[in-house]
Amino acid sequence: MHKLIGRKIIRHDSVTSTNEVLKELAIEGLEPGTVVVSAVQTKGHGRMERTWESPEGGLWLSVLLDATSEIELDKFGLIPLMAGCAVVCAISRIVGLDARVKWPNDVLIKGRKVCGILGEMMKAEEKQLAIIGIGLNVNNPVQEGYEFSQASTSIVEEMGDRASIEGLGAAIIDDLESAILSELELRNNMLAGGKFDDILNEWRTRSDTLGKRVKIRTQTEEIEGLARDIDESGSLLVERGDGRVEKVLVGDCEHVGE
Numbered sequence: 001m002h003k004l005i006g007r008k009i010i011r012h013d014s015v016t017s018t019n020e021v022l023k024e025l026a027i028e029g030l031e032p033g034t035v036v037v038s039a040v041q042t043k044g045h046g047r048m049e050r051t052w053e054s055p056e057g058g059l060w061l062s063v064l065l066d067a068t069s070e071i072e073l074d075k076f077g078l079i080p081l082m083a084g085c086a087v088v089c090a091i092s093r094i095v096g097l098d099a100r101v102k103w104p105n106d107v108l109i110k111g112r113k114v115c116g117i118l119g120e121m122m123k124a125e126e127k128q129l130a131i132i133g134i135g136l137n138v139n140n141p142v143q144e145g146y147e148f149s150q151a152s153t154s155i156v157e158e159m160g161d162r163a164s165i166e167g168l169g170a171a172i173i174d175d176l177e178s179a180i181l182s183e184l185e186l187r188n189n190m191l192a193g194g195k196f197d198d199i200l201n202e203w204r205t206r207s208d209t210l211g212k213r214v215k216i217r218t219q220t221e222e223i224e225g226l227a228r229d230i231d232e233s234g235s236l237l238v239e240r241g242d243g244r245v246e247k248v249l250v251g252d253c254e255h256v257g258e
């Protein structure tokens with residue numbers, strides 16, 4: 001049973017974007033923990049208004065959290081991190097695939113992007129709210145590579161022959177959805193209980209980014225170096241060739257080597 005997250009689930013066949021629908025509903029007042037799921041998104045988006053392809057067969061959902069009571073504002077950067085860990089655990093539990101988190105907001109299987117996460121903040125009636133959007137490729141077609149992105153994959157593609165049993169795709173989506181919501185509930189409770197170190201440590205152990213050479217693009221610069229660690233705000237610590245360590249809170253990350 002979900003105590004908070006998924007107590008109310010609003011389902012649609014098609015919407016523009018589950019994040020946008022949830023934002024509109026939240027302005028009118030909506031219980032934290034409410035989830036919006038849609039079979040298709042016609043205007044799914046990633047960060048910086050990039051397009052997120054969301055045809056039928058994938059899992060496209062958004063969750064509303066009350067950021068005033070549940071998290072401290074400066075811990076907002078931890079939300080995509082904990083959501084990534086929730087997705088990794090759900091994938092392992094339901095289909096037994098080994099997924100990893102990539103800084104800041106992706107989940108990869110064998111280096112390919114299977115899931116993207118979009119954390120957004122909003123205010124409604126003086127309340128600070130957080131919205132977590134999760135897009136997981138399950139049984140939808142994916143392009144070999146999307147513009148500005150690394151190679152992508154889907155759960156069914158990674159399952160190979162195991163997935164060819166008829167009907168498996170639809171059942172997997174339901175099971176993944178409920179596993180993701182219960183894993184999120186666990187981690188949201190950790191956040192609410194101030195267990196920030198536990199969230200950071202879990203992310204570190206599930207990370208595909210730490211220890212790799214990375215190229216980071218921020219609004220203003222490009223930084224290349226070794227991904228050393230994350231700090232308590234969720235920023236990535238990148239060590240440049242000259243030993244200087246840069247702290248990056250927002251940016252795109254490319255893995256360029258071991």
Ligand code: BT5
Nearest residue numbers: 017019044045046047050053116117133135146147149152
């Ligand atoms: C993300 O952005 O990865 C966050 C994606 C969040 C999507 C969910 S779905 C439910 C909710 N409602 C929404 O409207 N959004 C959320 P970013 O890191 O900016 O990556 C976006 C890039 O990923 C695009 O520019 C493409 O290159 C690539 N891309 C687009 N669709 C993809 C897909 N289905 N699978 C893998 N990569 C994709």
